[in-house]
Amino acid sequence: MTKFLTLKNAIAEIVKNGDTVALEGFTHLIPFAAGHEIIRQKLRDLTLIRMTPDLIYDQLVGAGCAKKLFFSWGGNPGVGSLHRVRDAIEHSYPCALEITEHSHAAMANAYEAGAAGLPLAVFRGYIGSELPLANKDISSITCPFTGEKLAAIPSIKPDVSIIHAQKADREGNVLIEGIIGVQKEVVLSAKRSIVTVEEIVDNLEVTPNACVLPAWAIDVVAVAPQGAKPSYALGYYDRDNSYYKEWDAISRNRETFNEWLQSHVLTQGDI
Known part of the structure; x- marks a missing residue:
């Protein structure tokens, strides 16, 4: 039966040190809020899986949460490299990072x-x-x-899958609208799953180009308004392009990154 927890309690209950964790979302609905909560809880030795690791994985790696990255393409979309990932691979800062690359x-x-x-x-x-x-x-x-x-x-079978979606009903069924990506598959492939959502509603109104994940496939639903920012959530908010541009300068330098991490994540803020 699906549980409804706060995001803090969801991460504390579902994600453990050493887990293999997949945070998926393609172009939009990227679970930034959940990733930041993993950082705040100082989880370590994670194997992070993602088809297109971008800023949230740069932040997780830079915060010392990851020991391995399993990925296809990686970068800051439209801007450039992931500097914290690169620093971990090239200089083992803040810790060594093993990589496995696929298409x-x-x-x-x-x-x-x-x-x-x-x-x-x-x-x-x-x-x-x-x-x-x-x-x-x-x-x-x-x-x-x-x-x-x-x-x-x-096959990929993560210990934990984490995705963001627009809505869940009170039974724990989840509605994803817009570009679907592999959110359905990653939830069904994982041992445990967390879905963060913009809101809880009484009834899901299924629209064209939408996917409904049934409650039986989901362990925890956590309400996290704007939980995908700076990516976008169709029907709720747009992509914050300035965030991606600003991230390049923030992430290039260890000191500026650590200052950002302290002021915008560890104190539960945002960029």
Whole structure:
């Protein structure tokens, strides 16, 4: 049965040191508030999974929460590099960071395989790529029916999945509107899940291009108004483009980042 908790209590109950954690959201509905709460609770040794790690993962890595990053593309969208991630990889600051890189298609298939309870994902991909030389988890199999050589990677099954959505009803069913990404698959693939939402409503009004996650798939719902800012939540608020531009200067320097972290996250504020 889905629990309704505060965000602070949700993170404290569901996320543990050493967990594999996937915070997903594609372009919008990125769970920034949940990521900041992980930082505030000083969780450590996390393996962070995300198809497109951006600012929230830069912040988590810079705060010392992560020991490994499992990802496809990573960067500050439209601006440049993730400087805190780069510092961790190149100089082990604030701690060493191991990385495992995949393609977008590989991770999408791996999430779907995890959601289906399968041990691996099989797909057409990595043909002519040198990434298998750097990633031991990329293999291949031969189709027993056609003889075709196909890529194969382990399915993704996080300990914890965290996503943000627009609404939940009072039974714990969740409505996601707009670009869906892999939110459905990451919730279904994980052992435990948290969904932060803008609001709780009596009834979900399903619209075109929407997805309903059933209450039985979700462990905890936490109300977090503006929980995706500076990304956007369709129907609630727009993307804060200035945040992404300002982040480049903040994150380039360890001192300015640590000052930002203290004043905007550890004291429960925002940029």
